[in-house]
Amino acid sequence: MSEKSGAFGKVKDFMTEVKTHWNTPKEGNYVPYKEYKDIFIAVGSNYAGSKMLEYISFGVGCFLIMHHYELPYLTYAIISLINMPLNYIGSLISWYVSDNLGFLPKKSERKVYATYFAFAIAGLTLLFWDPVTCMDINSSFVRFFNTLNGMSATAFFKIVGTHLLYTGWTGARNIFWRKKLIPKFGRYKYSLYCDFVPKSVMVILIGWLPLYNIPDMATRVWAANLLFACYNVFGFANNLETCTKSISPNTRERILVRTYPIKLSHLFHSIIAIIIPVIIGALKDEWADINVFRFVIPGMFITFATLTMFFAGRVQERIPQPPIEKKVQISFWDGMFGVLRNKYLWINTLVGLLDSLGNGMLAFTTVLYLYTFRLSGLPYSLIVALVSFAGTPPDFFTPYFIKRFSYKQIMIFYQLSRALGYTAIALALNFFGDNLVLCGTICVVVLIFMEATSTVPKSAAHDMNVRITDYQMYLSGERLENYSGVYSNAGIFSWFTGPITSFVGLIIPLILLTAGFNGNWDVLFIDSARFSIIIVPLIIEIVGYFLMTIPFMFWDYDSSKQEQVMQVLQRRAEVTEGLAKKEEQAVTVNAGKGD
Amino acid sequence: MKKTKKEKKTANPEQKVILNIPDEEVWDYKIEGLAAPMIGKTYKNYNLKKVLLAVAVVLVISLSFLFSVLTLTKDTFEYEALSDGTYKLTQFSNTGNIKELDIDFVSEVEKETVLEDGSVEVTFSKDETKPVTSIREYAFNCDEKIEVINIGAKVKEIDAKSFYSCWALQRIEVDEDNPYFCDVDGVLYTKDMKTLICYPINYDWYLAQENGFEKELWPGDEGYDEYKKANMTIVIPSTVEHIGDLALNYNALSDIYLPEGLKTIGNLAFFESTLTENIYSYKGESGQIIGADKISFADEDIYLSLPEGLESIGTDAFNYNRALSYMYVPSSVKFIGHHAFWDTVYKEDGDLKGVAYIDVAADESTFTGNVELGTDWLPHYDNGLFPKKIDVNYGATRKVIEK
Numbered sequence: 001m002s003e004k005s006g007a008f009g010k011v012k013d014f015m016t017e018v019k020t021h022w023n024t025p026k027e028g029n030y031v032p033y034k035e036y037k038d039i040f041i042a043v044g045s046n047y048a049g050s051k052m053l054e055y056i057s058f059g060v061g062c063f064l065i066m067h068h069y070e071l072p073y074l075t076y077a078i079i080s081l082i083n084m085p086l087n088y089i090g091s092l093i094s095w096y097v098s099d100n101l102g103f104l105p106k107k108s109e110r111k112v113y114a115t116y117f118a119f120a121i122a123g124l125t126l127l128f129w130d131p132v133t134c135m136d137i138n139s140s141f142v143r144f145f146n147t148l149n150g151m152s153a154t155a156f157f158k159i160v161g162t163h164l165l166y167t168g169w170t171g172a173r174n175i176f177w178r179k180k181l182i183p184k185f186g187r188y189k190y191s192l193y194c195d196f197v198p199k200s201v202m203v204i205l206i207g208w209l210p211l212y213n214i215p216d217m218a219t220r221v222w223a224a225n226l227l228f229a230c231y232n233v234f235g236f237a238n239n240l241e242t243c244t245k246s247i248s249p250n251t252r253e254r255i256l257v258r259t260y261p262i263k264l265s266h267l268f269h270s271i272i273a274i275i276i277p278v279i280i281g282a283l284k285d286e287w288a289d290i291n292v293f294r295f296v297i298p299g300m301f302i303t304f305a306t307l308t309m310f311f312a313g314r315v316q317e318r319i320p321q322p323p324i325e326k327k328v329q330i331s332f333w334d335g336m337f338g339v340l341r342n343k344y345l346w347i348n349t350l351v352g353l354l355d356s357l358g359n360g361m362l363a364f365t366t367v368l369y370l371y372t373f374r375l376s377g378l379p380y381s382l383i384v385a386l387v388s389f390a391g392t393p394p395d396f397f398t399p400y401f402i403k404r405f406s407y408k409q410i411m412i413f414y415q416l417s418r419a420l421g422y423t424a425i426a427l428a429l430n431f432f433g434d435n436l437v438l439c440g441t442i443c444v445v446v447l448i449f450m451e452a453t454s455t456v457p458k459s460a461a462h463d464m465n466v467r468i469t470d471y472q473m474y475l476s477g478e479r480l481e482n483y484s485g486v487y488s489n490a491g492i493f494s495w496f497t498g499p500i501t502s503f504v505g506l507i508i509p510l511i512l513l514t515a516g517f518n519g520n521w522d523v524l525f526i527d528s529a530r531f532s533i534i535i536v537p538l539i540i541e542i543v544g545y546f547l548m549t550i551p552f553m554f555w556d557y558d559s560s561k562q563e564q565v566m567q568v569l570q571r572r573a574e575v576t577e578g579l580a581k582k583e584e585q586a587v588t589v590n591a592g593k594g595d
Numbered sequence: 596m597k598k599t600k601k602e603k604k605t606a607n608p609e610q611k612v613i614l615n616i617p618d619e620e621v622w623d624y625k626i627e628g629l630a631a632p633m634i635g636k637t638y639k640n641y642n643l644k645k646v647l648l649a650v651a652v653v654l655v656i657s658l659s660f661l662f663s664v665l666t667l668t669k670d671t672f673e674y675e676a677l678s679d680g681t682y683k684l685t686q687f688s689n690t691g692n693i694k695e696l697d698i699d700f701v702s703e704v705e706k707e708t709v710l711e712d713g714s715v716e717v718t719f720s721k722d723e724t725k726p727v728t729s730i731r732e733y734a735f736n737c738d739e740k741i742e743v744i745n746i747g748a749k750v751k752e753i754d755a756k757s758f759y760s761c762w763a764l765q766r767i768e769v770d771e772d773n774p775y776f777c778d779v780d781g782v783l784y785t786k787d788m789k790t791l792i793c794y795p796i797n798y799d800w801y802l803a804q805e806n807g808f809e810k811e812l813w814p815g816d817e818g819y820d821e822y823k824k825a826n827m828t829i830v831i832p833s834t835v836e837h838i839g840d841l842a843l844n845y846n847a848l849s850d851i852y853l854p855e856g857l858k859t860i861g862n863l864a865f866f867e868s869t870l871t872e873n874i875y876s877y878k879g880e881s882g883q884i885i886g887a888d889k890i891s892f893a894d895e896d897i898y899l900s901l902p903e904g905l906e907s908i909g910t911d912a913f914n915y916n917r918a919l920s921y922m923y924v925p926s927s928v929k930f931i932g933h934h935a936f937w938d939t940v941y942k943e944d945g946d947l948k949g950v951a952y953i954d955v956a957a958d959e960s961t962f963t964g965n966v967e968l969g970t971d972w973l974p975h976y977d978n979g980l981f982p983k984k985i986d987v988n989y990g991a992t993r994k995v996i997e998k
Contacts, residue, residue, distance in 0.1 A: 072737060074667075081663050085656070137707050137715065147669055147688045217739050218691065282977055284941060333645055337638055340648075341630055374934060374971060378980045436933065436970040477622065477634040495652050499659030506666050514686075518737035520760045525863060525911050525934075526841075529756075556628075560612060564626045567614045572621045 030248040030318050036261045039244055042311035044265030046192075046240040049304035051269045053236060055297050056206055058228035061363045067288035068212035069224050072150035072519040074509045077360065079225060081502055082156060083163045088495065090119075090167040092332075094174060094482065113172060120168030126161025127226070130154050150519070152218035159222055166229040173233070186317040188243035191235055196309050199234040200302050206231055207293030236305060245466045246317050249566060251559070254466070255399050258459060263395050270388065272300060274381040281377025287370070330478050336492050338476035339484040343554075344468045349493040350551040356501035357544035360508030361537035362517070364425075365447065368534075371524040373440050383444060390448040391455040401456045407464055411552040414457035419545035421450040426538045433531060464555075467562050474565045477572075508537045671704045674727070681749065683729035689740045693717050694763075699747025699770070701725035732756040739763055742797070746783075748772040753783075755840040755861070758793055762845075765801035767793055779832070779883040788834040791842045799847040802826040802885060811847075814870070823849050823887075827870065830877070830884035831857075838864045840909065846870075849918075850887065852877050855902045862909035862932060865916060872918045875996075876902035899994050900954075901925055908935045910969060917941060917949045923993050926956040933969030940974045940985055947976060947985075954991035962989060 017026070018033045025032045056062060060073055093112055132153045135142055145153040173194075181190035211227055214220040244262060248254050279296055283289035330338070339345055365387075369375045375383060401410065428442040469479040484491045515532035516523045524530045616624045625631040638644060671693070673686040682701050692707055692715035700721040708716045727747060732754035735741060738761050746753070748770040758764060766781030777786050781801060783793040795801075800811055803826045812822040830852040831838070840861035843851075850873045851865075857876075865871065878896045900923035901908075910932030913919065916939050924931070939950040953973065955962050975982035 078667065081660070081667075084660070088652075088656070137709055143690065143704075143707075144668065146691045147671055148667060149688065152691055278980070281982075284943060333641070334633075336648065337644065338633065341633065343630070374937060377977060377982060379982070471629070474626070475630060475632050475634075477632070496655050499656045499663075503659045503663045503666070506663060510666070513736070514733070516733040516736060516756060516759065518733075518760070520737055522867065523736075523759065525866065525914060526756070527862070527910060561626060561629055564612055564614055565629070568616060568621065568624055568626065571614075571616045571624075575618050575621045578618075 029250060029253050031253060031257060031316075035247075035314065035316065036257070038311055038314035039240075039247075039257065039261040040265045042265075042308060042315050043238075043240045043244060043262050044268035045304045045307035045311065047238050047266055048269040048272050049301055049308055050236055050238045051272075052297055052301040052304065053203070056203065056231070056293070058225065058232075061366065063287045064206070064212075064293050065224070066521050067285075068290060069220060070212075070519040071221055071224065072217070073517055074148075074506075074513055075150035075221055075519075077502070077506050077509050078148055078151055079159055079221075080505070082159050084499060084502055086160070086163050086167060087498070090171065091491075091494075094171060109175065112175060116168040116171040116175075118168070119164045119171070123161045123163070123165025123168060126157050127165065131157050149513070150217050150221045155218040155222040159225055162222070162226045162229045166233065170233050185313075186243065188239050188246070188317055189312055189315070191237075192239050192309065192312055195234040195236055196305055199236045200298075200305060202231040202234060203298045203301050207290065207295075207298060236301075240308065240312060240315050243315055243317050245462065247315070248318055249570065251463075251562060251566065252399075255402065255459070255463065258462065259395060259398050263392065266392075268304070270385060270392075272304075273388065274378075274385045276300065277376070277381040277384070278378050281380065286376050330476065330480065330483075334476070335478075335480055335483040338478075339472065339480050339492055341475055342468065342472050342484065344464075344471060344557055345484050345491075345493060347551045347555055348465075348468065349497055351548050352493075353497050353500065354544050354547045354551075356497070356504045357547075358508070358537065358541040359501060359505035360512070361541060362512070362533065364534060364538065367524055367530065368440075368443055371521075371530055373436065387444065387447045387451050390451040394452050395455040395459065398456050398459045402460060402463070406558065407460050408552055408555045410457050410460045411464075411555070412549045414454065414461075415545045415548040415552070417453045418450065419542050421446050422538050422542045422545070426535055426542070429531065429535060433527075464557075467557060467565075470562065470565050470569065471557065474568050508540065511536050672702050674701050674725075675731070677729065679728075681726050681728040683731055683752075684727050684734050685731040687735050687738065687741075689738050690717065691740060694740055695743040695745070696741065697721075697745040697747060698727050698730060698750060699745070700727060728752065730754060730757040733759055735759070735761045735764075737762070742766070742801075743768065743781075746770060746773060746776060746778075751775045753792065755792065755842070758795070759841060760845075761796060763797050764795040765797045767795060780885070782883060784832075784835070788832055790837040790839050791831060791835050792839045793841075794829070794843045794846055794848075796845045797847075799826045806886075825886050825888070828852075828885065828887040828890065830881050830890060832883045833877075833880045837861065840864065841866065843868060849873070850875065852881075852884075852890070852892075852897070853902050853905075854881070855879075855904055857902050857905055859907040860901075860905065860909055860912050863911045863914065864909055865913050866911055867915040868913075869915065870918055871916050872920070874900055874919065874922075876900065894996075897996065899923060899996055901928075903927060906930065908932060910934060911937060914938055919950055921954075921994055922950045923954045923991070924956065926961075928966060930967045931969060931972045933971060935969065935972045936974045937971065938974060940976045942977050950974060950985065952986040952988060954988045954994065956991065956993075957989065959989040 021029075022033050056064065059065065059076060060071075065071060093115060132142060135153065142153040145151050145156045177190065177194040181193055184190070185193055206227065209227060211220065211223045214223055241262060244257055245254065247257050276296065280286055280289070280292055283291055365384075369380060369383060405413075424446045425443050428439050428446070432439040432442065469481055469484070472484060473479045480491075482491060484493070512533055515536065516526065516529040517533050524533065614624070614626075622634045623632060669686070669688045671688055671690055672684065673688075674682040675685050677683055684698055687696075690704060690707065693704075696702075696719070700723050702719045702721045705718045705720040708718070710716055726749045728749050729752040730750065734754075734757050735744075736756075736759050740763055741761055742763050742765045744758070744764065744767050746767060746769040750769075750773060753776065758767070767778055767783040768781060769776045769778040769783065771777075773786070775786055776792070777784055777788070781795065781798065782791070784791055803811060803822065806825045808822060808826070812819045816822075827847060827849040829848055829850075831854055833854040833856060835854055836856055836858045838853075838857065838860045841863045842861060844863050844866040846865070846868050847870050848868065849870050851871060852875045855876055855878050875897050876899075877892050879892075881892075884890055899921055903925045904927050905925055906927055907930040908924075908928060912932065912935045913922070914934060914937045916936075919939055922936060922939070936950060936953065941948055957965070973984045973987065975984055
């Protein structure tokens, strides 16, 4: 009885607290409860919308590519190699622009714009003119590209042209929209406002443009690359959730927001993830039905994107930082050296490098569900939902685990649990592969275990990244997210790791090619091929997970250090704001004197 | 005082440190255990560091790029030397212009020449001291250009998956002196004609050209019936006892006649034969016949569906044969692989299409007792929330061919 009244009392207290702090936050906190509600709807829609876009990608795992374009597997690695050198130039300029939030000195801005326009013009030239017509068909250059899987010398130039056009177009847009929208919407949300409409149009075009009917493979490859590049010009990432990472300077409050409204908001997507396969299961050709990309995905995406835009304005960004006009200007080299001094970014980089061992691996669960167990419709939805739901209950205990264990312990546990899980799956496939029911049950149980043990580390990893950028701000006066690539994996560290991972990323596709996996996914219906295609990359992945524990042993950035960093940042914000006010007053006084 | 276990678990070991930072030190203040901020300051050896960083980046990029290009660089033909001094063709990478090739000796592309009409002529050089005797699985995987493959006299081993997904392949011709394999008008068999190894995916287009058609036709196209009669019917020779794994996958046949002596149908043998409407069996002797007009069986010698005497149906053997409407499993069958008839049924406008039921000769207890059945050998169809298996009619008699 007393327990009951105790629980009832707690609920009552909580309700009173919510009521009291509905519009104004609790002392020491920054986020009122009303914003929790807005975060729930806004992030939920944004997350569900961005998840819809995961069905569309220029990669082997996309059902549109898998069933309609049927491009050779190795081609993606080849394209990324072709684009790699150009990426360096593109990213150099883009970091400089982005980490200065688009606010460049006039002269620099003109130079950057000129470079981007030159890129775009060069790109268009290569798309409309074929340099191979002037080359010898027996030259080693032409021969090299013609013998590459899914490639030709002509396709090579078209791909280069596409990349130049993409870099120029996105770069110029980046400066233009950042300058226009960041002062109004903040650094995380602004892109939603300029990308919402064009992205919706591209999502529709992707399904309706029948480029997959082009008979010549190399032409199909570059045409698809061009289409997807245009599609990728406009983003619709989970920006509002990223924004909530900076929702409060209070780190405990950040975790609370992440744990409750955000995690609960993912329910939107969980429901959709059940409904979509049921709808698709009712189509004549299921996942291979083009109507998936003509109606189902665009319909869902546009609905959630519209909801996102409606609520986006209600989620606030609260990083302690100087006013934009007083922000620290970062020179290019200072940005570079600034991030290289961040020890924790090095740890992240090493982990990423080891993680790349698994690059090129097929989505293991897709193969398991669709080719081993031949699931579709509701059974498919239920298994996927069951596995993904396994991660939800543990997430409510995230604050406890984060308090109880250090980030180092959590991340080492995460890597070891992956290695263990994949080992169990590999053993099940090897020893019970003929018994689909037993093997399937073991695999699903292991997947549930892996999902359940991944949510706390994922939350920890998110917070670790936020802490890394807080620490970067302490070191350099700016977060340098683009130089560091902490969220995008495309910073200075990727200059070193990018080429290496591109090379390592060839290993698995080449192994899979010898095992029979090319552009035709039907090969996965061949039992022997399916086994080799799953098991070999799985073993490489297991080794990678064991190795990934090593860098985390050097993680020593604890909560005490984080608290101190936040104190420094808050002091800087106070001092800068004070100076700004003084300057403002001085200007007013001078203006008064002038009158 | 000693801490309790609970206290130990929940206590935050880190003491909160309050920093007292004067205004003038906010940009330089160094936290203990962390690096010092570098804001608006010049780095030591700034220029040297710039150079070193640039050199390191260039080095990493160059080396990785070099290794990547080396990894990707392939010869058109790749071989593996075998212990008996002969060679195995392991991988063929088309230059984009090779439509016909010989597999007899170790070869390489010598020259490609653009002809006046814009087509490209490819010349090969062969090393006749290095005979090719074997073709690896997936050697031609997903090639879209090759139309004719000529197998040399010494080739003795061809994997069932060697020509997997060769979308343009029209014919496989075998040297008459080859003691292991032969071809009948471009269809590959073992020399004793007991096993059908490969019916090329684009064989119908070869036939269509031979029969004077100018383009491939599809159901619904004008003249399709005539096209179908001429190019889309095959009688598999009566000598054939085994249809190999993947032998007729992706074929464009509408009517297939199987001999009564057939014993096994391999894994994925008729995989995704989306145009196959009828499978017949026939009694008596026959060679390979192509074209409905050339067939002259007596009515009593042909019957619907799988032949009497058939013992084994491989995994996914008829997967996605959606034009098929009838399946009869004779009493001789001892093994049906998993998903053998998967996706042969579907729902359209509320109606069941394809193989809506399966007739089985044996009664239920004999069938389930004697036949080794793979998982989901029966197809499922979308039935509201959960898929449903099609019905099986045990102890059924064969459906009679409608005239």
